[in-house]
Amino acid sequence: xxxxxxxxxxxLRWLLFGSRAHRGLTMNAALYTVLIxxxxxxxxxxxxxxxxxxxxxxDLLNPMVQWVPTEFYLGNYIKGLRVLNYxxxxxxxxxxxxxxxxxxxxxxxVVGYGLARYRFRGKxxxxxxxxxxxxxxxxxxxxxxxxxxxxxxxxxxxxxxILPALLGQGYKSAIFILIFYQSYIxxxxxxxxxxxxxxxxxxxxxxxxxxxxxxxxxxxSFIFSIVWYWNExxxxxxxxxxxxxxxxxxxxxxxxxxxxxxxxxxVNIFDRLNEAVKMxxxxxxxxxxxxxxxxxxxxxxESVEMTxxxxx
Amino acid sequence: MTGYSPRREISLxxxxxxxxxxxxxxxxxxxxxxxxxxxIETFRYSLNQVTVTxxxxxxxxxxxxxxxxxxxxxxxxxELLIGYTIETLVSVPIVLIFAMIIAMFLNLKFKxxxxxxxxxxxxxxxxxxxxxxxxxxxxxxxVPGIGNIPAVIEFLEQLPRxxxxxxxxxxxxFILILWFSGVQILIYLASLQKVDRSIYEAAAIDGAxxxxxxxxxxxxxxxxxxxxxxxxxxxxxxxxxxxxxIRYIYDRTYDVQGGIGYASAMAFIYxxxxxxxxxxxxxxxxxxxxxxxx
Numbered sequence: 001x002x003x004x005x006x007x008x009x010x011x012l013r014w015l016l017f018g019s020r021a022h023r024g025l026t027m028n029a030a031l032y033t034v035l036i037x038x039x040x041x042x043x044x045x046x047x048x049x050x051x052x053x054x055x056x057x058x059d060l061l062n063p064m065v066q067w068v069p070t071e072f073y074l075g076n077y078i079k080g081l082r083v084l085n086y087x088x089x090x091x092x093x094x095x096x097x098x099x100x101x102x103x104x105x106x107x108x109x110v111v112g113y114g115l116a117r118y119r120f121r122g123k124x125x126x127x128x129x130x131x132x133x134x135x136x137x138x139x140x141x142x143x144x145x146x147x148x149x150x151x152x153x154x155x156x157x158x159x160x161x162i163l164p165a166l167l168g169q170g171y172k173s174a175i176f177i178l179i180f181y182q183s184y185i186x187x188x189x190x191x192x193x194x195x196x197x198x199x200x201x202x203x204x205x206x207x208x209x210x211x212x213x214x215x216x217x218x219x220x221s222f223i224f225s226i227v228w229y230w231n232e233x234x235x236x237x238x239x240x241x242x243x244x245x246x247x248x249x250x251x252x253x254x255x256x257x258x259x260x261x262x263x264x265x266x267v268n269i270f271d272r273l274n275e276a277v278k279m280x281x282x283x284x285x286x287x288x289x290x291x292x293x294x295x296x297x298x299x300x301x302e303s304v305e306m307t308x309x310x311x312x
Numbered sequence: 313m314t315g316y317s318p319r320r321e322i323s324l325x326x327x328x329x330x331x332x333x334x335x336x337x338x339x340x341x342x343x344x345x346x347x348x349x350x351x352i353e354t355f356r357y358s359l360n361q362v363t364v365t366x367x368x369x370x371x372x373x374x375x376x377x378x379x380x381x382x383x384x385x386x387x388x389x390x391e392l393l394i395g396y397t398i399e400t401l402v403s404v405p406i407v408l409i410f411a412m413i414i415a416m417f418l419n420l421k422f423k424x425x426x427x428x429x430x431x432x433x434x435x436x437x438x439x440x441x442x443x444x445x446x447x448x449x450x451x452x453x454x455v456p457g458i459g460n461i462p463a464v465i466e467f468l469e470q471l472p473r474x475x476x477x478x479x480x481x482x483x484x485x486f487i488l489i490l491w492f493s494g495v496q497i498l499i500y501l502a503s504l505q506k507v508d509r510s511i512y513e514a515a516a517i518d519g520a521x522x523x524x525x526x527x528x529x530x531x532x533x534x535x536x537x538x539x540x541x542x543x544x545x546x547x548x549x550x551x552x553x554x555x556x557x558i559r560y561i562y563d564r565t566y567d568v569q570g571g572i573g574y575a576s577a578m579a580f581i582y583x584x585x586x587x588x589x590x591x592x593x594x595x596x597x598x599x600x601x602x603x604x605x606x
Contacts, residue, residue, distance in 0.1 A: 028422070031417070031420070031422060032422075034417070035417060035428050038414065038432070039428060039431045039432070041486075041487055041490065042431050042432060042434060042435065042487075042490070042491075043431060043434075044487065045447050045487060046434070046438075048447075049447065107338055107339070107342075110335055110338065111335060111336050111338065111339040113335055114332050114333075114334070114335025114336040115332075115335075115336065117332075117335075118328050118329065118331055118332025118335065119325075119328055119329065119332065120328070120329035120330075120332040120333055121329065123332075126336060126339075126340075129343055132347075133343065133347050134547065135547060135586075135587070135590070136347065136351065136583065137550060137551055137558070137579065137582065137583055137586065138551065139558060139561050139562065139575070139579045139582075140350075140351055140354050140576075140579045140580065140583055141346070141347060141350035141351050141354060142350070143350075143353075143354055143357065143565065143572055143575070143576060144349070144350040144353035144354055144357070145346065145350050147364070147369060163346075164342065164346045166342075167338055167339070167341055167342025167345060167346060168338055168339035168342040168343070169339075169342040169343065169345075169346035169347055177339070202331050202334075206335075224436075227436065227437055230440070231438075231439065231440030231441070231443075232440075232553075233440065233441045233442060233553050234441070234551075234553040234558070234562075248440055248441065248442045248443070251442040251443070251446070252441070252442040252445070254446075278446055278449075279446070281446075282442075282443055282446040282447070285440075285442065285443060286437070286438045286440075286443055289437045289438060290437065290438070292437075293430075293434065293437045294430075297430050297433075300433050300436065300437075301426075301429045301430065301433050303498060
C-alpha cells in the first residue's frame with residue numbers, strides 16, 4: 001500500500017490542503033494573510049491620521065515616537081474644533097447633504113418609475129442623455145450656472161444646490177435614476193395591474209404600491225447620496241462660497257483659518273500649525289461619516305443585493 | 313356628457329405614453345435648464361474673450377483662439393493632460409484587477425467576513441477632495457516606506473522617462489488608487505453572486521482546476537461588470553475635484569486675462585480627451601469580452 005494513501009496521512013493532507021468540501025489550513029492561512037495585508041493597506045492612512053492627531057508637540061519632534069504616542073494629547077482636537085468652527089460647519093454640512101439628497105432621491109424614483117413602467121417614444125434618447133449627464137464634467141456646465149445664480153442673487157444660497165437636485169440634475173443623479181429603474185423593472189407588474197383595474201389612478205398606484213415595494217432602493221440611494229454630497233467640494237465651493245461653509249470647505253482652507261485664529265508671529269512655538277493639528281482637522285471632517293458608516297454598514301455592504309443593481 | 317366625440321378618444325397606447333412623459337417631465341426640464349443650456353453657453357464662452365463686470369458679461373468673438381492657445385501656446389495644460397492620461401491608463405487596470413480580486417475573496421465563505429467587508433468599503437465614505445489632499449500631503453497615500461528604499465530610488469533613476477512617470481505615480485499613489493475601488497467591488501460582487509453555484513460544482517465534477525474555472529467561467533461572467541466598472545472608474549477619476557487638470561482649469565477661470573473663455577475651451581478639450589479614453593478602454597474591453605466568450 002502506498003504510504004500517501006494511509007488514512008492518517010490522508011487526513012493530514014485534507015487538513016492542510018483541503019478537499020472538495022472545505023479549504024485546507026494552508027489555503028486558509030494564505031487567504032487571511034492576503035485579506036489582512038489588504039485590510040492594513042486600507043486602514044493605514046486612517047490609523048496614521050488618528051495616531052498623528054493625538055500626538056503632542058513633543059511627540060511630533062521626537063523621532064522615536066512613530067506609531068505609539070507617549071500620551072493621549074487632546075490639544076490638537078481643541079484647536080481643530082475651533083479652527084473648523086465645528087458646530088456651525090457640521091450643521092451646514094448636514095443640511096447641505098441631507099436636503100438635496102432627499103429631493104434628489106424622490107425625483108430619481110419618480111423618473112426611474114416612469115422609465116421602467118411606461119412605454120413611450122424617445123425612451124432610448126432619455127437613456128443616452130442620462131449617460132451624458134453622468135459623463136459631462138462639472139466644469140463644462142458650472143460657469144454659466146454660476147453667472148446666472150449671481151444675477152439672481154442666489155450665489156451662496158442653499159437653493160443653488162437644491163434647485164438642480166429638485167429637477168433631477170443633482171450630484172450623480174443618473175446613478176440613482178438607474179437604481180430605481182432597475183428596482184422597478186424587476187418588481188412584478190401583476191399587483192399594479194389589478195389595482196388599476198380596481199380604478200386606482202397612476203399616482204395612487206405609484207405611491208401606495210410601487211414605492212413601498214422598493215423601500216431598500218430608497219434607503220440605499222439616500223445614504224449614498226448623502227455621502228457623495230457631503231464629500232463633494234467642487235460644486236459646493238463655487239455655489240456656496242460666501243454664504244454657507246460646509247466642513248470640507250472649511251478643511252480646504254484650514255491653514256488660512258488657523259493663522260487667523262493663532263497668528264504665527266504672536267503664538268509660542270507649541271501653538272504653531274503642525275501636522276498633528278491638521279490631521280485632527282481631517283479626522284474631525286470624516287468622523288460624522290465614519291459614525292454613520294458604522295451604524296448603517298449593513299446598508300452599504302449589502303446595497304447591491306438590496307437594490308438588485310447588477311450593472312446591465 | 314352622453315356619448316363621446318371620436319376626437320377625445322385617445323388610444324390606450326397614447327395615454328400610457330402621456331402618463332410616462334408625465335413621470336419624466338421634471339427630469340427633462342432639469343436637463344434643459346441645468347445641463348444642456350449651460351453646456352451650450354460654456355461652448356459659446358469658449359469661442360469668445362469673456363469679460364465679467366459687476367453688471368453684465370461682455371463677449372468678444374475670437375473663433376478658436378482659446379483652443380489654439382490651450383493646445384499650442386500654454387505649456388502647462390498639455391503637460392497636465394498627458395499626466396492625466398498616463399495616470400488614468402495606469403489606474404484603471406489596477407482598480408479593475410484589485411476590485412475583482414477583493415470581490416472574489418468576499419464571495420468566499422470565511423470567518424470575520426463581515427469585518428473585512430466593513431474595512432474594504434470604508435473608502436466609499438471617506439474619499440473626498442480635501443481629505444485626500446491632506447493625506448497625500450502627509451505621505452499617507454504612498455505604500456509605506458517603499459519610496460525611501462535606496463534600491464527603489466536607484467531603480468527609478470535608471471528607467472527611461474516615459475516609464476518612470478507611471479512607475480513613480482504608482483509608488484506614490486498606490487493606496488489612493490485602491491481607495492477608488494469601493495463601488496467597483498460592490499458591482500463585481502453582485503455579478504459574482506448571480507453566477508449559479510451549480511456551474512462551479514459541475515466544473516469541479518468535470519475535473520476543472522480552480523485556475524481553469526476562473527478563466528473559463530468566472531472571468532467571462534464578469535465582462536459586463538468590467539465594462540461598467542471601467543467607465544465608472546474613468547469618470548470618477550476624471551471628475552475628482554483634486555484632479556490636477558480640473559484644478560488648473562478652475563484656477564484659470566479667475567484670471568483677468570482670458571479667464572472664463574479660456575477655461576471653457578480647456579474644459580471642452582479635457583472632456584474630449586476623457587471621451588477618447590473612455591472609447592479606447594470600452595473598445596478594448598469589448599474586444600476582450602468577445603474573445604473570452606468565443
